[in-house]
Amino acid sequence: MHKPENKSPNIVGFIGFVLLVVVLAVLPHMLSFSQQEILVLLVINVLLVCSYRLLTLTGEWSLAHAVIMGVGAYASALASKELSVPVPLAMLIGASVAGFLAFLLSFPLFRMKGFYFLIASFAAGEVIRLSWKWSDLTFLFGGPKGIKRIPPFPDFLTIDFYEPVNYYYLCVVVVAVSLLILYRVEKSRIGLTFHAIHWQDKLAESVGVNTFRYRMLAFVISAFFAGLAGALYAHYVGAIAPKRFDVEEMVYILIWAIVGGTATFYGPIIGVVALTILNEVVLRSLGVDEMRPMFYGAVLIIAILFMPNGLEGLVPKIKNLFTGPPKDGNRSLTPSQATE
Amino acid sequence: MTPELFFQTVINATYAASYMALIAVGFVLIFGVMGVVNFAHGELYMAGAYTVVALYADQGFPFFLAVAAGLVFVGVLGLLMEFALFRPLRDNPLGGLIASIGFLLILQTIAVLGFGVRMENVPPSTQDKIVFLNGVVLTYQRLYVIVAAIGLLTALWLFLRKSKFGWALRACAQDREAAALQGMSINNTARLAMFIGAALAGVAGALTAPLVSPTPFMGHPVVVAAFIIIIVGGLGSLEGAVLVSILYAFVHTFVTTLYDGTLANIVGLLLMLAVLIVKPTGLFGAKERA
Structure with missing residues (x-):
């Protein structure tokens, strides 16, 4: 269930790609209703874990990724419910808010590396998550019960996205495009720099790479797609709570x-x-x-x-x-x- | 804040500091000697509490016998973790942490399967209490925890300073290879550290079981607090762990009493973040270790 990693198009890769598309298209029709719902969540989780991997390319393991997914979910849910922003736009806003938060968190967190980064990312994530639970902010985030009745994805022409199968197709398209972007980033000069920072950060610095900026870039891109996964989740399930992102x-x-x-x-x-x-x-x-x-x-x-x-x-x-x-x-x- | 409420909160904070110190010192000891962050430490505390649930609340054995059983049982769990997880992953610090997350999930599931997800009700072992003149109350149940913490931590301190094993343990914490060259057994010291560290968490869980209503998930907030304490105190510093346990318990208890529990958790985490940013070695930590 992955995109073929071909450098030049060849016949095997093409057949593999066609097979993959056919399997992804046919799969939901062979499953029961509850299995279809799990399939939607699986597709969202694929984006979540792939976005996580982009950060690990630089050698840092964060414990804030689930919370950052939640940031995307909360931001998208609030934008569409409270501000009546159209859902597709709200999803992009959710992802952008998650990315912007990662940008802000970079300043304290990337003063650290390795184990210290791991722990600090956990602490920062928990602070954000607890603020959703905090009674003084219940008017905004809904406290421990979270946000309910999040607007669903609107119908497009006659396609009803409330149906798991249709939402599944939507997710597959969004996730496929996202994975393509993540893949291109990794194979680009930026991605090579991430690898260089992971294995030889002192050497990379000595040849003029600003390691802080590249770590921040990896964190922001990773958070953007995690936030997008969260937004896809929020508008599918219709209710989110702090517990879901613990x-x-x-x-x-x-x-x-x-x-x-x-x-x-x-x-x-x-x-x-x-x-x-x-x-x-x-x-x-x-x-x-x-x-x-x-x-x-x-x-x-x-x-x-x-x-x-x-x-x-x-x-x-x-x-x-x-x-x-x-x-x-x-x-x-x-x-x-x-x-x- | 009335003076009565103030004194009552001081007593509550002293009690919280006592059991947090037991947990945090064990956590630091394991980290210092093994170089492993034991994420499952909160679940060892939970296992201690459930030993008391099983033996004292369900079977009717005497309370202190159940506490002693909790100490030994959780200590043995620690030995099991050392043997099955941390020894094969000794050269892989992140691997030890990840394996302990796996162990945490297994222990939680065992508790859920054995006892259910509901809160356990453990009856108090004594109704006696000290009532001070202004109506401030200290129950014996809480006094046991305070006395046990002072006694056990003093004993541990004497053991580490005076006995041959203690010297070996501290030597391993400072430099494992050099200690091995001097003929100390790394495996033996690791076992000892794991047993003591786990047993301290177990005894904390066992003694607090009648006070906190055990659930299979009670370990999570505890391990977060232990993290905050060892980061603020400095990784590998036992004295720092004790002092910061007291500091943290007072801050947390007072913020909880004056405002609410969620804000208290946020304050604790922000305290840890501030220390990480300003002085990553902690307030009492001597050297960089990670």
């Missing part, structure tokens, strides 16, 4: 990224898709929904102990079965290397 949700983003792997563009996508399928198919069929945290916890421990390169590390191995050994070594980064 540290537990952040843990799930971390688990998807780590289990999938963050060295490749498709790693986190594999992670979120595989874990969602496992969760929905295995746990739901067993009827043990309260086992979900334990399942995720066990998967996380197994991944960190035995599969430090994540699921994406298996992809070249599977490829080798068909095509023989690769021509060049596949370099992959793990969270362990990320801190060193």
Whole structure:
């Protein structure tokens, strides 16, 4: 379920792309109503985890990403509900507010690196999240109960976006465009600079790279798309609350990224898709929904102990079965290397 | 604020400082010796509380026997974490943190499956209380926590300063390789630190169980508070952890009493952010460690 990473268009890549489009188009019609709803959330989560990966390219692991998604959701919901902004525009406003907040947070947070950044991002995120809960701001954010009756995405011609299938198509288009942008950013000069900052930040500085600005840029782009994911979520579900964006949700983003792997563009996508399928198919069929945290916890421990390169590390191995050994070594980064 | 309310709040803050100090000191000890941020520390506290729920509230064993069982049980949980998670990931500090998040989710689920998500009601083990002249009350239940914190932390301080194990523990915290070269067993000191650190969290949970209505999710605010305390106090500083526990508990309790709990949490987090920005080594931290 990922875009083929071809440098030059070729016939295999084209067939793969067509297959992907067909699968994405047909998939919802083969599922039940509740599965369609999960599919919409899955597509939104793909954008969430891919935007998270862009920040990890610079070597920083944030614990504020779920809250930043919430910023997009709250901003979009308030803009459309209180200010009667049209929903599509409100979504862009939500994403922009999230990006702008990341810009502001950059000044204190990027004074730090590694573990200190991790903790500080957590603190900053919690302060924002608690302000939504705070009784003195209930008139604006609705307190612990959050915001209800968020306007849904308006009908376009005769397409009713209240239907999960139609909203799913909308999300697929929005997420596909977003992923394309994220992909282009990563492969551009900017993306190469992110890699350089991750592996050799002193060297990058010595050749004139302003590492602070590039870290900030990665954080802002990452936050913009996280905010967009939040806005897509808010106008689909129709109600948001501070609990939805707490540290537990952040843990799930971390688990998807780590289990999938963050060295490749498709790693986190594999992670979120595989874990969602496992969760929905295995746990739901067993009827043990309260086992979900334990399942995720066990998967996380197994991944960190035995599969430090994540699921994406298996992809070249599977490829080798068909095509023989690769021509060049596949370099992959793990969270362990990320801190060193 | 009336004088009565002021003194009552001071007593409440002293109680909060006591159990927070037990938790934060264990957290710092584990970080200092193992180099691992144990995100599951709040769930170790929760496990201590549920030991009391199971043995004292459900089975009717004496309260202090249940507390002792909580200490040992959570200490053993710590040993399990050291053996299964932190030892294989010793050269990977972020890996240890992530693995502890996984362990946290597992412990939470076990508590949910075993006891349900509802609040547990633990009856007080004693009705005795000290009533001061102006009507300010200190229940024995809270006094136990204060006495236990002072006793255990003094014992730990003597152990670290005077005994051979304590010297080894501090040596490992300063420089692991050098300590190993001197013939100290890294595994043994790691086990010791994990047992003590976890047991302190367990005893805090066990003693406060009748006062806080345990839930499977009670560990989350506690670990956030512990984070704030060790960052403000300075990573790796035990004395800093104790002093900042007291500072934090007073600030938090007074803001909660005067305004509300959410604002108190925001103030605590802003305090941590300010320290991170101005002096990342903390108020009492000696050197850079991360």
